[in-house]
Amino acid sequence: MPVELSSLRNRLLLTLSTPMLEQMLPHLQRVEMPFRSSVQLADTSIDRVYFPESGWVSLLVTLEGGDAAEVGLVGREGLIGLPLLFNVDRSITEAMVQCAGTALAMEAGAFRYLIGEHTALRDLLLRYAFAVNTQLTMTAACNGRHLLDERLARWLLMSHDRVEGDDFPMTHEFLAMMLGVRRAGITTAAGVLQKAGLIRYEQGRIRVIDRPGLEAAACECHQVVTKEFHRLLGKPIFK
Numbered sequence: 001m002p003v004e005l006s007s008l009r010n011r012l013l014l015t016l017s018t019p020m021l022e023q024m025l026p027h028l029q030r031v032e033m034p035f036r037s038s039v040q041l042a043d044t045s046i047d048r049v050y051f052p053e054s055g056w057v058s059l060l061v062t063l064e065g066g067d068a069a070e071v072g073l074v075g076r077e078g079l080i081g082l083p084l085l086f087n088v089d090r091s092i093t094e095a096m097v098q099c100a101g102t103a104l105a106m107e108a109g110a111f112r113y114l115i116g117e118h119t120a121l122r123d124l125l126l127r128y129a130f131a132v133n134t135q136l137t138m139t140a141a142c143n144g145r146h147l148l149d150e151r152l153a154r155w156l157l158m159s160h161d162r163v164e165g166d167d168f169p170m171t172h173e174f175l176a177m178m179l180g181v182r183r184a185g186i187t188t189a190a191g192v193l194q195k196a197g198l199i200r201y202e203q204g205r206i207r208v209i210d211r212p213g214l215e216a217a218a219c220e221c222h223q224v225v226t227k228e229f230h231r232l233l234g235k236p237i238f239k
Contacts, residue, residue, distance in 0.1 A: 003028045003104060010051040010104060011077045011237045012128060020121060027110040033057070033097045035169075039080055040095035048105045049081030055101020056162040058178065059093045068094075070178040072136055075162025076101075077229065077237045078128060084111055085125050099159070099168055127232040134228040142221040143180060151179055152189045153218035156199065160208050161226075161238040167207035193217065 003025050008014055013021065028051075033039060039050050039057060050057075052075050059072035071093065074080055080103075083091045089108075115122040142151055155178060159168055172190065176183040190206075193199045198214045200207040208214060215222070229237050 002026070003030055008104075009053040009076060012079055012124075012233070013051055013104070015124060015233055015235060015237070016121065020118060023118070024106075024114060024121075027106050027114070028104040029106075031103055031105045033101050033103050035097055035100040037097045038094055039097065039103070040091065040093070042092055042094045043090055045089050046081050046084055046091070047108050049079060049084060049108065049111050050095075050103040050105050051079055052076050052101060052103045054164065055097060055099040056159065057095045058098045060096055061093055067180075068177055069180050071139060072132065073158050073162070074132075077162070078132070079125065081108075081111070082125075082129050082132065084108055085115060085122075085129060087112075098174065099163065124233070131225075131229045131232045135225045138221040138225050142219060146219040146221070148179070148181060148185055148189045149192055149217065150219040152186065153193060153198070153214050154222045155179065156193075156206065156208065157211075157214055157218055157222045159206075160211065160214075166209075166211075167205055169204055170201070170206040171204050 005018070005021055005025060008021065033052065033055055040046060042062065054076060056073055056075035057080055058070045059074065060068045061071055062068045074095070080095045083089065115125065142154060152175065155175070160166070172183050172186045175186045175190070179186065190199070190201050193214070194201055196213065196217070198210045198217060200209055226238060
């Protein structure tokens with residue numbers, strides 16, 4: 001079924017002009033992103049790009065010992081498959097769905113053609129790529145310098161930015177992998193946030209109760225990244 005202009009939900013696409021979107025629509029296909037599926041494998045040729053509409057995708061790096069660490073997060077504000085923008089056909093990261101949703105997929109050939117033909121599209125995606133680089137940079141700094149409570153609050157804010165509503169699926173095991181710490185550390189940190197009335201955690205789901213309070217509990221990294229996305233893309237792109 002063709003994708004209609006009125007049905008678009010990816011916020012990066014919605015920053016484009018209507019004529020540009022109309023040229024892209026024939027190349028877009030709405031697809032499901034099941035939980036824990038991989039839409040991009042590490043060191044494998046990228047054959048499609050994805051513009052998420054709901055849910056979110058973690059960018060993971062797996063080390064030789066088998067441990068995985070999250071280095072980035074992409075939701076309806078963005079695009080998966082950025083290496084193609086730079087004429088590179090693979091990445092060291094795996095893009096794994098951590099909250100199920102849908103995305104608009106485009107074949108790599110069509111993507112390359114469109115960014116080659118349309119300066120406005122290419123310029124927008126280059127600005128988006130720079131914003132993503134800010135997220136990766138701040139993640140590295142955050143993991144090295146900030147307390148676990150602050151880092152967990154930041155990650156929960158990033159997840160909350162990318163979902164509709166205030167609750168989303170989450171397990172302590174997953175959080176431990178994403179933040180590169182032991183499960184016991186996550187249990188303690190989540191308990192602190194829950195005791196403060198900022199979140200509620202039960203049966204594998206987290207609900208944000210007090211967003212302003214969670215922002216106050218987080219380090220500055222979330223605010224820095226959010227401001228940079230807004231500055232580079234010209235409008236608020238998170239909720």
